[in-house]
Amino acid sequence: MSAVSPSVSIGSAARDVKPIALWVIPVADLGGVARHVLDVFRTGMAKYRLVLFCPEGLLAERVRELGGAVITGSFGPDYGFAQSARSLRGVIKSLKPAIVHTHLAYADFVAAAVLAADRSVKLVSSEHGIAGDDSIYHKNQLKAQARSWAHAARLKRADALIAVAESTKREMQRKWRAPERLKVILNGVDRENDDAPAPASADIQAGGPRVLSLSRLSPEKRIVQLLRAFPRILSEEPGATLTVAGTGLEQSQLEQLTHTLGLDKVVSFAGFVDAQRAMKEHDVLVQLSSWENCSYTLLDAVASGLGVVATPVGGNPEILDAEYLTDAEDTERIARLILDQFTGVKKRPVLETTWPGIRDMLESIEELYDNLS
Template structure:
């Protein structure tokens, strides 16, 4: 389907993690197709890595990249941010305002609605990326966040979910989404399907991600201790940074894993993959995590939990997934990798080939562009 040049502005809060990667990949791919693209993001998060990524994006984002402070939690400052984004959107005159995550989605849809009140007709698109959907309906924070989602649903023209899980969860916790609704899986570029070879001194297992409770790293440490107590046994590398870093280091010491677990800090995923012979994703909640897609593309064995959209990635191999918060089952799955490496490699090869056919960057970009211009 040929789509004429669009003026597309993406709005997100924190330029970190899979959400940021998704926005960057999508913006670049849309620009390559001749669309005029701009980005709006928080200026206080992301660090040097985000700054470097934005500098590369500036070369293709003809509508520019604008960053200013945005708070993580709701507060009075949100009104000033929303007004600022509204003024910027009025100047950029976008055909599409695409919000990502709870905060970015709220800002974009508020700005898009105000533009419509002034006579413009921007398409208000929204991708939740998990966000407020991770909160329980009865928790105080969940009550507020989900109420906001419900209010903004009628001010959304196009809903784009990265997984069937995301669509199902939104429908259950918020409301059946109105307007155009599409499930568009995250996609990878062809060069990401080059296998990664582990370093000679690689650990048995590697975790890659934010060091916070939602990622279940404490469960991984407990599972590692169950495989062999004390200083002898399988090893692991915990790659990433986050608020719970010190707590997790202390937990490793308490479990007697000090000599078996390393915390080298954050680094790019494919660089981190070389540090371990099997990727472990022990998350308590996810949407459609890029690290699982990237590990599958790199043809690495993966042990993961049965949460969010991960079963959609594993497809026919979804029965290998383990429950979250279950160190015994996680240890058993990790033990099977150690005991039958040939089977693990065969599973990794089959999963990589399956993912290559279902999760492409080109397919993701085409589907999102088509959703923008679908008649309601």
């Protein structure tokens, strides 16, 4: 694959009078940071022309459908560091962006290397995925420490740094010695229902609560604990159902546990689903992760008026009050929170009025760009 997709006209972007902000993403699929990218390109910036550079794939296709400018190339872990660096260097040379804005560690490291000796282009990095517990993403402490040193080194080249939550900022400063100029810009979400009232008794689904898990099927998401809590829910609401959406290496283990617990008739494994549609078809979302930064899943659930149960980790307490948080091992509390939000005994959560919408988030990013001029 060439460094620049022949279907993209670099010239059309270059003729725009606005300075260019090149967003660099090292993955092609629609997981993780893709939601953030799509929100930004769907809404657009007032002062900057956005251009996406990523490998060819679903993310590039979706941004094109939104009318966004996309350059695809040999970039990301599948192509190796050297090829990725050559591809990014070529795009920067052709496009001459004012801003290079990286997302995810691979892009952060490649861009820091490519722009190490070039200060004419401003480098911005957003952190979406740091975890407080090193064991979540690293097999041993030595590897985790080496990774922290590498991040500390690449931060020295960045002209601006963004953390997506206050907890993210704290971890970046604790682990990577990130500077105080690190700015928190929360993930923006547009509210569908600010009041999010609990349903009246007559409106409650006759079949019982429809519970949704929407995440990667991996140990750190702790779906096992949700399954173990479900018999307690069924003891009060025999018509309750659980949809486990997502894919991952733990699926067969989770399916076996479902069978062992006798839950085959009430638990379904749905694979990949449209998140917005799934939320409209359920009553309560449960996310018992070992760590989250600023979870779009939680934000969407609250904004959509769902009941929500989550763990008090990372940025979750910045989104939810303590009354909706629980230890993942406390199956009784998990069940109680689900049941009470379904029946209306407990009001469902709402976002703070100060939580940014998507346009608010973009204005904060643009303001940060402006301050680099």
